[in-house]
Amino acid sequence: xxxxxxxxxxxxxxxxxxxxxxxxGWEVGRRNRAFDRGEGxxxxxxxxxxxxNLSVGGTGKTPMVEHLVRVLLRGxxxxxxxxxxYRSRDGVSDEAEEYRESLKGxxxxxQPDRVAGIKRVTESRSHGVNQKGDEGRIDxxxxxxxxxxxxIGRRFDLVLLDATxxxxxxxxxxxxxxxxxxxxxxxxxxxxxxxxxxxxDRGKGLMAEAGLWAKRAKEAGxxxxxxxxxxxxxxxxxxxxxxxxxxxxxxxxxxxxCCAIGNPxxxxxxxxxxxxxxxxxxxxxxxxxxxxxxxxARVSAMxxxxxxxxxxxxxxxxxxxxxxxxACEVVRPVAGVRWIEGGDRVESAALAALG
Numbered sequence: 001x002x003x004x005x006x007x008x009x010x011x012x013x014x015x016x017x018x019x020x021x022x023x024x025g026w027e028v029g030r031r032n033r034a035f036d037r038g039e040g041x042x043x044x045x046x047x048x049x050x051x052x053n054l055s056v057g058g059t060g061k062t063p064m065v066e067h068l069v070r071v072l073l074r075g076x077x078x079x080x081x082x083x084x085x086y087r088s089r090d091g092v093s094d095e096a097e098e099y100r101e102s103l104k105g106x107x108x109x110x111q112p113d114r115v116a117g118i119k120r121v122t123e124s125r126s127h128g129v130n131q132k133g134d135e136g137r138i139d140x141x142x143x144x145x146x147x148x149x150x151x152i153g154r155r156f157d158l159v160l161l162d163a164t165x166x167x168x169x170x171x172x173x174x175x176x177x178x179x180x181x182x183x184x185x186x187x188x189x190x191x192x193x194x195x196x197x198x199x200x201d202r203g204k205g206l207m208a209e210a211g212l213w214a215k216r217a218k219e220a221g222x223x224x225x226x227x228x229x230x231x232x233x234x235x236x237x238x239x240x241x242x243x244x245x246x247x248x249x250x251x252x253x254x255x256x257x258c259c260a261i262g263n264p265x266x267x268x269x270x271x272x273x274x275x276x277x278x279x280x281x282x283x284x285x286x287x288x289x290x291x292x293x294x295x296x297a298r299v300s301a302m303x304x305x306x307x308x309x310x311x312x313x314x315x316x317x318x319x320x321x322x323x324x325x326x327a328c329e330v331v332r333p334v335a336g337v338r339w340i341e342g343g344d345r346v347e348s349a350a351l352a353a354l355g
Contacts, residue, residue: 007176008056014175021175028172028180035150042115046122047140047354048154052147054167054184055177057262057287059160060194060335062098062316063228065144067337068158069103071347077354078137082118082152083144085110094288094319095144101315107138114143115152140354147187148179156189156353158346159214161206163199163225164266168209185214189353190222190346195266197227197340207341222349224342230270231336234315235329236322250274250331256308257282258299260289260317270333271312280306291320303328 007017035041051068053059065081072079081103085093096110109117122138143149147159161167170176185191191210196203203225211218233249236242255278257271264284272279281302289295303311303326310329313321318332337343 007171007174009174012174017175021172024174025172025181032150032180032184040151041153042151043153044115044118044122044141046118046138048143048146048152049140049156049158049350049353050143050146050149050152050154051158051160052143052145052149053160053162054147054180054182055162055165055170056173056179058165058266059162059263060228061145061160062095063335063337064158064160064192064194064226065142066099066102068347068350069106069142072140072142072351072354073106075351077140077351079140079142080107080109080118080121080138081142081144082109082114082146084112084114084149094316097319098316099144101319114149118152147184155355156350157187158190158192158350159185159188161191161193161210162263162266163193163196163203163206165263166202166206166209168206182209182213185210186216188214188217190220190224190342190349191217192223192342192346193225195228196225197338198266198269203340220349221345222342224346225340226343227338227340228266228335229338230274230333232334234318234332234334235310236318236326237329238325238327247274247333250278250310250312251276253278253309254280254307255310255312255331256280256299256303256306257312258285258302258317259283259314260285260287260291261314262287267314274333275312279312280308289317289320291317291324296321296324300327 051061051065069079081099085096093110096108099108107121109121111117118141170178172178191214193203193206207223211223217223230247233245235245255275259267268282283302308328310331312331315332
């Protein structure tokens, strides 16, 4: 066994990481017991559903939030998205910008005080500030990464568990990557094992494990599984012109890849599958890297030394990269949710929770 932790601070000696993990777990339990009693919880005038997880990043919240918002729109609801806006730069969050690009017209609140942000947006819309009448009103909220943000009361918690980083083999921060232990799944209205297509039979096993903790979700038949499939790619040329291509366009192209996300392995694996032998080199940056001059120079050097025709990255990364000049085409996959099990039930339950 290694003498160091395996979580976000792997250089920390394992004994110290373990002690800190136990202290962290005690504090998480104390806070959750207070929230269970209703202490510090604000109930908004509009109903709230949350999409979250147990771990730090990388479970696929963004494509799932986008999918859920589209389900709500098709169901006649008028949602807004609320998020913390993690590591925003110049007041702009890359995650929020990604939502604004893909979900035109859906309001996005990105600030640490989500209660104040939601109230400001819902009140301005309800008073007709935008001169849109009822069409401008917001009648529900989707919390991005809201499972631990319990200060906002919600009617439904959708919790994602990544099959490529199973919670059953993880530990609490900082020893591991978990923000809460599996007992917290008791709060979940539904649990979805994501990327279940990438780990053979492990997805089924994780669904069964989740059911041991998420008893309410299991009794309601709301433990499901999904895959995140590329449904197309967006290509931006060096001159700035953008176009849409099928995923097959990547096959045979000589490309490099870079990303600054919570679970880079899953993304890079999909790049390799799409580009085949054309993937010549990849670079993993720290989560939410702001792409300052030094980083841009490193990525550009990788492209040049490999003679790459294109640079493949995520849409989230592109929100920070697009202000830069790139000497090759920059490619971003567009991911969609493909349900493997339980999709109809989970979607119906989320809609029903909103009334």
